[in-house]
Amino acid sequence: MRRRLILSILAVVLVVVAVFGISLVIVESRTIENSTKENVRSEAVRLVSTVESRLVAGERVTEESIGVTTSKDRYVRYIRVELPGRRPIEVGDKPSGEVVESRQTGAHGERITVQASRSAVRAEVGRTLLIILAVALLAVIAAAVLAVRQAHRVAAPLTDLAETAERLGSGDPRPRHRRYGVPELDRVADVLDGSADRIGRMLTAERRLAADASHQLRTPLTALSMRLEEIIAMAEGDEPEDRAVVKEEATIALAQVERLTDVVQRLLTNSRDPRTGSAVGFDLDEVVKQQIEEWKPAYRSAGRAIVRSGKTGLRAVGTPGAVAQVLATLIENSLMHGAGTVALRTRVTGNQVVVEVTDEGPGVDEALGSRVFERTVSGHNSTGLGLAVARDLAEADGGRLELLQQLPPVFALFLSREAADLDASGTG
Known part of the structure; x- marks a missing residue:
């Protein structure tokens, strides 16, 4: 050229x-x-x-x-x-x-x-x-001198832009932010930098999806494996009551598989558009009860208990599967890092319903505080993704997840209260 x-x-x-x-x-x-x-x-x-x-x-x-x-x-x-x-x-x-x-x-x-x-x-x-x-x-x-200088001025930026495009194609999406004083070439550089930003965000979203999926699938798969182990143990008996227990456990396992499918779909949806939600009115008691029943075998095996208290008959606005996943993350954290009895308490504040999860363990390190919700931040050598993903799931449906108290640890999931529930209770 x-x-x-x-x-x-x-x-x-x-x-x-x-x-x-x-x-x-x-x-x-x-x-x-x-x-x-x-x-x-x-x-x-x-x-x-x-x-x-x-x-x-x-x-x-x-x-x-x-x-x-x-x-x-x-x-x-x-x-x-x-x-x-x-x-x-x-x-x-x-x-x-x-x-x-x-x-x-x-x-x-x-x-x-x-x-x-x-x-x-x-x-x-x-x-x-x-x-x-x-x-x-x-x-x-x-x-001739001017032609050589002008050719260098035009050809050098084009060579640089070609190298930038080649870097993008090789998977390096870092924008270079170089400009050359030529409007047409600067326009091409702007487009390449914009493309680099979009590719970088896409790659980040893909990596984040892979990390979130691997972490979020671990919890239901762990619970599912425990249910299947109980089904196998129950299947060894020939008593009618054993067969009834097997049927019950199989039903719970099937529900966990369906929830696992919902979690996968939710992660894929959030990877495309984190603002996309499928919030509906649902019975909060059912979700809390389902989580307690699901985690009871694991707590029983650890010699610990999981209980619930507070107001019942509450209806919230959100995605039941996402709310169940948030509670499962909090319950699993209490099982892995906490101690003593884990308590789930439901209450009402204003036009919101709150589910608090607490245990009798050492709590959250003072140096961490609210940073426990940041990705890769962990005080127990874990992945540091669980609470971050849980907060994203809560916020996708208009809720929020907060650390109310560090010792003993109290995590609270805030959800919007369903309008029908507000009308039934007056001022709430």
């Missing part, structure tokens, strides 16, 4: 120089020739006038008296003054070859001849032509 740009600029300059150079040579040649003819004629007229004035005054006409010289004009080479009855006065060498000549005759019979050699005129034209060629050569050299 640089070569093409340089050759294009040089071609334009050469055409312009050729057109104007030839025109200038023609004009200058004609100007020099016309000037030579005018000078020769003027000199002849001047000499006639001078000779006549001398003759009228009765003075002697000599070379010195009439001021005849060929050194005054660079073109005039030969002057001849002829007077009646006298010897002609000649100044200069009579040129050979073609000449430019002017002859003037006076009132007293004097004849003046002035000649200039055409070779001198051609020499002058040649010198002018050399000057024009030198100027043209300087113009071409200057144009």
Whole structure:
């Protein structure tokens, strides 16, 4: 591209120089020739006038008296003054070859001849032509230098933009924020930087989805594996009550599979648009009860208990599967990092319903505080994703997840209260 740009600029300059150079040579040649003819004629007229004035005054006409010289004009080479009855006065060498000549005759019979050699005129034209060629050569050299600089100015940014596009294609979405002072190239750079930002956000969303999915699927899969273990243990008995328990456990396991499917769908939806929600009015008691029943075997195995208290018959606005996942994350954290009995308490505050989860463990480190909801922040060498994802799920449906107290730890899930529930309870 640089070569093409340089050759294009040089071609334009050469055409312009050729057109104007030839025109200038023609004009200058004609100007020099016309000037030579005018000078020769003027000199002849001047000499006639001078000779006549001398003759009228009765003075002697000599070379010195009439001021005849060929050194005054660079073109005039030969002057001849002829007077009646006298010897002609000649100044200069009579040129050979073609000449430019002017002859003037006076009132007293004097004849003046002035000649200039055409070779001198051609020499002058040649010198002018050399000057024009030198100027043209300087113009071409200057144009070549400018063409190289301009080609570099245009080609270097294009090479840089190509490298940026190649980096984007290789998976490096960092914008370079380089501008080149050329509006068109800067526009391309803006588009590439915008594309880099969008690709970076997409890659971040994909990585976040993978991390969220791996973390969020672990909790229901753990609960599901425990249910299946109980089903296997119950299936070994032949008593009718054992078969009833197996059926019940299988039903719970199936519900957990359905919730797991809902979690996957929810994560995929949030990865495309985190603001997309499917909030509906639902019975909060059912979700709380389902979570307690689901986690009882795990707590029983750990020699701990999980209980609930507070107001019942509450209806909230949200996505039941997302609310269940948030509570499951809080319950699992209490199981993994807490101690003693885990309590779920439901209450009402204003137009919101609150589910609090607390345990008797050491609580949240004072150095962390509310930072426990930040991604990769953990006080127990875990992934640091659980609470962050739980808060995102809560906020997707217009709720919020907060740490009300660090010791003992109290996490609270705030959800909007259903309008029908508000009407039934008056002011709530």
